[in-house]
Amino acid sequence: xxxxxYEAIVIxxxxxxxxxxxxxxxxxxxTLCVEKEYWGGVCLNWxxxxxxxxxxxxxxxxxxxxxxxMGISVEGLKVDVAKMQEWKDGIVKKLTSGVKxxxxxxxxxxxxxxxxFVDAKTVEVTDxxxxxxxxxxxxxxxxxxxxxxxxxxxxxxxxxTIITAREAVSLQEAPKKMVQIGGGVIGMELxxxxxKLGTEVTVxxxxxxxxxxxxxxxxxxxxxxxxxxxxxARVLTKAKAKSVSVKKGKAExxxxxxxxxxxxxxxxxxxxxxxxxxxxxxxLEEVGVKLDDRGHIQVDEYLKTNVDGIYAxxxxxxxxxxxxxxxKEGEIAAEIIAGHKGAMLDVVAMPAAIFTEPExxxxxLTETEAxxxxxKVNVAKFPFAALGRAMxxxxxxxxxxxxxxxENDDKVLGVTIVGPEAADLISEGALAxxxxxxxxxxxxxxxxxxxxxxxxxxAFKAALGEAVHIMNRKKK
Numbered sequence: 371x372x373x374x375x376y377e378a379i380v381i382x383x384x385x386x387x388x389x390x391x392x393x394x395x396x397x398x399x400x401t402l403c404v405e406k407e408y409w410g411g412v413c414l415n416w417x418x419x420x421x422x423x424x425x426x427x428x429x430x431x432x433x434x435x436x437x438x439x440m441g442i443s444v445e446g447l448k449v450d451v452a453k454m455q456e457w458k459d460g461i462v463k464k465l466t467s468g469v470k471x472x473x474x475x476x477x478x479x480x481x482x483x484x485x486x487f488v489d490a491k492t493v494e495v496t497d498x499x500x501x502x503x504x505x506x507x508x509x510x511x512x513x514x515x516x517x518x519x520x521x522x523x524x525x526x527x528x529x530x531t532i533i534t535a536r537e538a539v540s541l542q543e544a545p546k547k548m549v550q551i552g553g554g555v556i557g558m559e560l561x562x563x564x565x566k567l568g569t570e571v572t573v574x575x576x577x578x579x580x581x582x583x584x585x586x587x588x589x590x591x592x593x594x595x596x597x598x599x600x601x602x603a604r605v606l607t608k609a610k611a612k613s614v615s616v617k618k619g620k621a622e623x624x625x626x627x628x629x630x631x632x633x634x635x636x637x638x639x640x641x642x643x644x645x646x647x648x649x650x651x652x653x654l655e656e657v658g659v660k661l662d663d664r665g666h667i668q669v670d671e672y673l674k675t676n677v678d679g680i681y682a683x684x685x686x687x688x689x690x691x692x693x694x695x696x697x698k699e700g701e702i703a704a705e706i707i708a709g710h711k712g713a714m715l716d717v718v719a720m721p722a723a724i725f726t727e728p729e730x731x732x733x734x735l736t737e738t739e740a741x742x743x744x745x746k747v748n749v750a751k752f753p754f755a756a757l758g759r760a761m762x763x764x765x766x767x768x769x770x771x772x773x774x775x776x777e778n779d780d781k782v783l784g785v786t787i788v789g790p791e792a793a794d795l796i797s798e799g800a801l802a803x804x805x806x807x808x809x810x811x812x813x814x815x816x817x818x819x820x821x822x823x824x825x826x827x828x829a830f831k832a833a834l835g836e837a838v839h840i841m842n843r844k845k846k
Contacts, residue, residue, distance in 0.1 A: 384411020386684030386696030387514030393704035395476030432566040487653035517645035545637035553580030557642030723793035731796035734784030750833035759820040765790035770829040780809035
């Protein structure tokens with residue numbers, strides 16, 4: 371079999387892989403990008419983008435239905451879920467088709483099929499018809515294969531009644547009852563979508579809170595929205611899903627709560643307990659690439675594996691599983707392969723966002739992490755309820771919390787936001803950390819009025835004891 375030669379090969383066309391291929395093309399590196407399932411990966415096809423489209427649409431319907439206090443009353447509001455899905459699918463199609471075009475437009479070639487390492491410089495790609503072709507990379511190969519959904523024994527999805535996030539973003543109607551196994555990020559985002567569309571949702575979470583790892587005061591704000599109102603959800607924590615049975619399209623889930631079994635009826639059972647790295651079937655073991663105990667590829671600050679010429683980026687390298695992290699790593703890996711001096715992963719803090727109601731966003735150290743580390747920090751909050759813009763847009767729940775270092779002139783250590791547009795507001799915190807800013811730097815920056823961003827400024831003023839629109843705590 372005659373090999374085709376490239377300078378670089380990228381395996382996977384998700385947010386990490388396609389960005390790496392585009393950047394390599396921009397840098398004049400002859401590149402091949404291989405994808406075996408869909409361009410844009412999980413994020414564009416059934417993850418980040420489609421779920422956020424449904425979150426926006428269901429949120430709009432819910433807000434309109436509950437706007438009487440603003441003088442807005444709507445009679446006979448109809449939500450056509452099938453039409454909503456059609457709109458969402460249009461967004462996905464536009465973005466995914468654009469990815470392939472951008473890769474090719476920047477000078478990289480594409481191939482569709484499953485890739486497997488033959489040796490450290492060669493991969494064999496098998497197309498859907500079984501035809502095989504080998505490709506050699508003279509400068510480097512980037513593994514960007516992402517993750518797959520974890521399955522629970524006994525709760526294997528059937529795609530109809532027992533579903534995963536993949537099916538949940540494409541339901542043609544809102545189920546009457548849904549049991550959600552797992553109260554993590556993806557489960558809570560999708561659970562809230564269908565709750566707003568009228569579904570009776572019950573969450574079964576093994577840990578002592580939903581959104582494990584998130585500050586408890588932040589979780590309380592989200593849980594209040596989820597379990598109150600006109601269609602309250604039920605949250606079972608420290609609970610174990612033991613079994614499920616399906617008859618005629620209806621499910622019965624047996625759950626252990628407080629040592630007792632309880633049977634839950636459901637039209638849909640959403641299994642959302644996390645992801646595992648896609649490292650199987652790539653031939654990594656054969657070429658000697660080291661994995662950790664969870665199957666993630668081990669890399670250094672240059673995204674290099676232990677095998678010369680093989681790099682890895684994104685979710686396949688380990689937590690946090692974030693599309694923007696994968697994209698950043700894709701750019702860096704491309705620049706390293708292209709020979710850019712000084713290129714390395716040196717991000718100060720990686721922001722993260724959860725698109726619940728309200729949104730949650732964090733960057734840097736959280737209060738929970740600080741306590742676990744026994745670290746001395748200055749914690750200051752500014753509530754959205756004290757912000758004029760938040761009142762004007764009728765979204766006052768939540769707060770902006772900042773952590774600063776009292777032993778280093780209140781240098782910014784972390785920002786956590788729960789409230790309106792938190793995912794957008796957190797970028798200011800990320801910039802502050804990347805620039806090694808101090809609380810004073812943000813507090814002295816003039817923010818336009820009236821905006822939600824003023825809350826960030828006020829939170830940092832509060833850290834200094836100088837907040838204007840709330841009473842300041844007396845410094846010890």
